[in-house]
Amino acid sequence: MSSRELYLRLLRNVLPYWRTFALSIFAMVALAATEPLFPAMLKPLLDKGFVNKSIETTWLVPVALVGLFLLRGILTYAGTYAIAWVGNKVVMDLRDQMFRKIVSLPTPYYDNTTTGSLIGKIIYDVGQVTSAATSAITVLIRDSLAIVGLMGWMFYLNWRLTLISLTIAPIVTLVVKAFSQRIRTMSRENQRSIGDITQVLEETISCNKVVKIFGGQEYEAARFSDANNQSRRFNMKQTIAASATVPIVQFFAAIALAVIIYIAIVQSAADQTTVGGFVSFVTAMLMLLTPLKRLTGVNESMQRGLAAAESVFELMDETAEPDNGTLALPRASGRIEFQDVHLTYSSGNRPALDGVSLAIAPGETVALVGPSGGGKTSLVNLIPRFYHPTSGQILIDGHDMAQLKLADLRANVALVSQDVTLFNDTVAANIAYGTMRHAGESEIIAAAEAAHAMEFIRNMPQGMQTLIGENGVRLSGGQRQRLAIARAILKNAPILILDEATASLDTQSERHVQAALETLMQGRTTIVIAHRLSTIENADRIVVLQHGRVAEIGTHQALLEKNGIYANLYRIQFSDESH
Secondary structure, three states, X not given: OOHHHHHHHHHHOOHHHHHHHHHHHHHHHHHHHOOOHHHHHHHHHHHHHHHOOOOOOOOHHHHHHHHHHHHHHHHHHHHHHHHHHHHHHHHHHHHHHHHHHHHHOOHHHHHOOOHHHHHHHHHHHHHHHHHHHHHHHHHHHHHHHHHHHHHHHHHHHOHHHHHHHOOHHHHHHHHHHHHHHHHHHHHHHHHHHHHHHHHHHHHHHHOHHHHHHOOOHHHHHHHHHHHHHHHHHXXXXXXXXXXXXXXXHHHHHHHHHHHHHHHHHHHHXXXXXXXXXXXXXXXXXXXXXXXXXXXXXXXXXXXXXXXXXXXXXXXXXXXXXXXXXXXXXXXXXXXXEEEEEEEOOOOOOOOOEEEEEEEEOOOOEEEEEOOOOOOHHHHHHHOOOOOOOOEEEEEEOOEEHHHEOHHHHHHOEXXXXXXXXXXXXXXXXXXXXXXXXXXXXXXXXXXXXXXXXHHHHOOOOOHHHOEOOHHHOOOOHHHHHHHHHHHHHHHOOOEEEEEOOOOOOOHHHHHHHHHHHHHHHOOOEXXXXXXXXXXXXXXXXXXXXXXOEEEEEEOHHHHHHHOOHHHHHHHHHHHHHHO
């Protein structure tokens, strides 16, 4: 995307606030219009008051001067406040849009993108965009008009000298163009380095126990220092390019000013200009330096903002999770059929699923077992459409899953996994989450009771309104698991996926969770992934997956009698547990 296209797209985000933005522009235009008035006042003040010694009307000049700067103060305040208001609104809107995009992205996107880079885009990059979208344009308008006004006055006073001053314009253009690409490139690299910093920070904080127990403090500190140093280096390269622009421009401006002063002195000696005219001209030219400096300096913020805009729009242009289904599915009976399903991840060569065919009846409990990497998690991830089969079909109640509306499909599926996800909110909000957030208190309590969770919730300081900390850090593993089960009970979905739901629990916690799971599984089609085979002995059927294929199917007893893969896994596990 070109700089022009990027900038126009940025300005589209300003359009909803065009009235306030127009007020800012008006204030800046009015401010620029007052710029030539100060040197214009000097000419009559010097020519009449000092040279001709006439004081009858010159007293008006100091009064007008006070009025001029009062007006400029009001205009500066109004313009600055208005543009800051618009800028902050644009940042808020862009962050909202980016967050909505993030929650709509498909699961494979998260597999290939670091958390830190996403956080960096929302927190850091959007802030950089503001200067390009709002502040830069006001500087361009205000200072361009100020330069035009001052140049107009200078032309009026002495057109020959003014033409000489214009000789620096091509030089300024070349200098700005030479450094622009460098600033943009370094800004882009700096944004990436901020993502790296955020990633190391996020990993170290979330994995603080692992860092401590394995003595990883120095290693993580070194990772952070490297990322931090990279950011510093890119910042300095950006600063070098930006800092060089202004003095180079000012140097050539000083040369032009020196030539003009010499010629003006020659003209004054020949009575071709007055003292007032000369001072007014030089004052106007000196006043040109400030807006000229800002105009060359704005290039830095503009390039930084455009580099950030590339990052922001790159995320916003990502393809959202596809939802092409048109069939409604109010409440499924729970029949699931896999028909010759293949799945190959974009990052892998070997198929995760290789021709799986399996029919699950409504209300049936099917356990998936097998060695790691056999395809158990891949299979259940296809049911809520986290991933799409490479080939083959999945039918829900006889309907091709790809033709179902995504919201309807997921409304019929509940998930309880080993890695419980809880939010830094109240107990009640974690149970009644998402589409269930409007559930009544009695329904939430009933779900918690069924999940055997009320026994510890009652002992909490504020009961259901107790904050549980980030990812339920203030709860035990069993308590967190029971809250997740209560959430699934409240959802009351006909299809239930249990992914290692009791894998990491102690015996007492497992007993509570297992009782809660039995309540949850009643009357639902349940797919259980389990490594602990003793927990799935009562499953209606056990499916053994190996290398992405269905290797064995049967009841616990039938598979033991078959003396195949399942029997071997069971013997190994039973032997380990007996020791």
